[in-house]
Amino acid sequence: MAGELRDNRGRGEAEWSWPTIHPEGRKFGLIAVGIALVVLLLLDWEILGWPLLALSAGVFAFFRDPERVVPQGEDLVLAPADGLVSLIVQVAPPPELQGPDSTGNPGLGPDPVTRVSIFMSVFDVHINRAPVGGTIRRVAYIPGKFMNADLDKASEDNERQHILIERPDGRAIGFTQIAGLVARRIVPFVKPGDIVAAGQRVGLIRFGSRVDVYLPQGTDSKVLLGQKVIAGETVLAQIGAQQLIEGVSQ
Missing domain, CATH: 2.70.70 (Glucose Permease (Domain IIA))
Known part of the structure; x- marks a missing residue:
């Protein structure tokens, strides 16, 4: 959970979760998905449509925004x-x-x-x-x-x-x-x-x-x-x- 205090003696909780996609990148991912679906479903070009769909997933992954545990210390x-x-x-x-x-x-x-x-x-x-x-x-x-x-x-x-x-x-x-x-x-x-x-x-x-x-x-x-x-x-x-x-x- 974001904002939770954790330390090197086991205090806090840790679990894996899917990273969120930053809003700056969602439009690019949706555009890529739209193009892939047009090529795949409307034009029926599977040889090009499937790679474009995979590329769409890559665009979303590029803009991933995972939670980080930030060390605290003045210096x-x-x-x-x-x-x-x-x-x-x-x-x-x-x-x-x-x-x-x-x-x-x-x-x-x-x-x-x-x-x-x-x-x-x-x-x-x-x-x-x-x-x-x-x-x-x-x-x-x-x-x-x-x-x-x-x-x-x-x-x-x-x-x-x-x-x-x-x-x-x-x-x-x-x-x-x-x-x-x-x-x-x-x-x-x-x-x-x-x-x-x-x-x-x-x-x-x-x-x-x-x-x-x-x-x-x-x-x-x-x-x-x-x-x-x-x-x-x-x-x-x-x-x-x-x-x-x-x-x-x-």
């Missing part, structure tokens, strides 16, 4: 997206997230920080979630290209949307939704001034893409290159914690 930074950790690099935050805005709200500094990039394939859940709780201070949409989102330069060249969240302690965390080869629409659920909880749904990107997270100064990633992460559940970092973590693929 935790959670993964904002499902997918593969494809890059962990030291870079300066994008200019759109740097410095104060027109109202004086602080942004990120110009110095290099750790950026963790999460690549979402078409098979991943594409609902994005807030990595921390706080107030949305900035939502900046930048039009651009639609190159492979797995490439490093996609952070600067592709269509993207920057979001800055100010925590209650005044520390700001920025992340960027990046469109990819197939993705053609970044859909925000929030606007400046909104207050969000860690793990809350903040947007989606249609059909394959990437999300970059800019960790605060003095903070290392707790996930490894090549690791699969889950939005709203995987702890990406703990603010102020620096530690080399190694893993072996097997």
